[in-house]
Amino acid sequence: MSDERTPQVPTEEGRSRPNAWEAGEPALTPRGTPPSAPVAGRSGAEIHAFPETAVGEGDVRTAGESAAPAKGTSLWRDAWKRLLRNKLAVFGMYVVGIIAVAVLVGPWIIRMTTGFTYDYIPPGQTLSLPPFTEPDGSFSWTHPMGTDAAGRDVLARVLLGGRISLMVGIISTIVSLLIGVTWGATAGYLGGKVDDLLMRIVDVLYAIPYMMVVIVLLAFFGGRGPLQQIFLLFTALGAVSWLTMARIVRGQVISLKNQEYVLAARATGVSTPKIIFRHIVPNALGPVIVYATLTIPSVMLQEAFLSFLGLGVQAPYASWGSLAQEGIQNIAVFPWQLIFPGVTMALTLFSLNFLGDGLRDALDPQMRKF
Amino acid sequence: MKFRFVLRRLLVTVPMVLVVITLTWALIRLAPGNFYDSERKLPPAVEKNIRAKYGLDEPWYVQYARVMRNIMSLDFGNSLRYETETVNDVLRRTLPVSFAVGTCAYLLALLVGTTLGTVAALKQNSKFDYAAMGFSMLGISMPNFVLGPILVLIFSLTLYWLPPARWGGFPSKSLVLPVVTLSAIYMAYIARLTRAGMLEVLRSDYIRTARAKGLTERQVVLRHALRGGLLPVVSFTGPALAILITGTVVVERIYALPGLGTYFINANLNRDEPLILGIVAFTSILVLVFNLLVDVAYGFIDPRIRY
16 A cells, blocks of 8 residues: 555645645555545546555545545445345344343243243143144134244244353354464464464364363263353363464464565554554454354354253253253154254254355455456 | 475374363363262261272372373273273274265265255356355255154154164165265355365366367366366365264264263263263274375365465
């Protein structure tokens, strides 16, 4: 950006007109938006007011100032537009949104309307009712997903299960983000021997069958109490799913720290922390967000495996995995006890994966799968 | 050069197995309680005898050294739960089951996945492409403990075609559902990887050259494109084995198969230390050796790789 060959317009004092960066104006705001309005180009596409794009006399900024203030297009708004064009990603976004809202407010609505909660066992032993059925066999809206082997409302349990599954997915992803970003950024930024050592550790860890260690951990340290179990679960899952994140962040940091704009920022005297946080981090964020979105479903799947094996979430709480495990006992007679939690989970993972794929296409055009 | 690379990797592999074992052993030891604990409190004299018998009264480093010695000599001792059998007996009994299911699943996934991915890449943005990719996304998102029971519900409990569970020997109908259930997720991954790899390769210069030479489309795809396009699939083989092991645990649970996974979970619930360590050691060695083989194979397939 700070290219000395940029056309300079002489001012009355006889010295060149101060450029934007000399005036203390950053070339990019932290979100990647150019500080002044871009102008419309020949084909109607917007051109950013960087000195490089200057055509003819003066720089485009002058033209931009005289024109009506056009709306700036940031990296993020661009990506958002691309995301909205991807129908599957939009579908995924809607489904994830609906499920998130449902698991948040759903249990409360059910308690208000039918009086059922995830652990309420109605007196009178009406066990395993099919969906939309009353104990006498007539149609009713009380249990849209039927009841389970103890007479509890399956819908309420599926919603609670979703709450816990999503929570474990998100928190584990945050844990893996914290470890992965720190590890990768350290390796990438420091380079040299530190980089070699840190990444060799990652290479080696990649080859371990983790789930076995996690299973041992949960089997031996679990069962203390339902809440400790959930805590153990997301720490363990987060601690084993940061490897790819570390690789991605390292790659990003390495490719960014040698970019010309970082060099330019350094040449114009921007301090190192400012370079990292204003220039490198916002640009490395795209792939990190993409990968984090894809980590959530994979962690949820692992949590469900563990819960299915009886090592994850414990009663009275439930997750989609443990509900499926309960459901499979009576699959031949009461298939809805497996199908509803199972299909809800598959739908959620399906949508999250589509959303992640869409985000990748939108945020990271180089990684696009054509 | 290759030889040195293999040697260096082997030198890393051996300590890695020991690290995994140590970690597992430490977890087991740090956990409160003992394998002989039950509802009823044992008389102190009995407890003392049990501790002496299994060497639990020795200092931890002596116990650790014994465990390591056992691992090095690949003799894991007797199982605590199946007292008449050594860990090696259990491995010998359960491994064929897991091996048969796992290998069949991986081969099926490889066959269907690469075919789907290649055709999808060749017919990019066609109906077939979208269908194949939607299908593989479903495969990735559908947990196998949901897919399995649904298949059972359809093929065993409604159509009565296949047995719902139990092990009926290697070439038998009872193998079909577990294999399909286990392979779904790899099939999906492999189809996606193949498609992405093929799309990239099909745009490269050497494919254009091959076309310009006047080769038939069939020759271009089979002889030139596939070789480069399948590279991502080859590098997925290593991680795939690790996922395969996790998947096997669940699939064996669903279909009540007497495989390694079932015994691993039971060993954990029974606190059967020798059996846990034996299975962890065995699978770690398997996975690490497999990864090494994949890395070496990679160098043969892709001449651009230098060690």
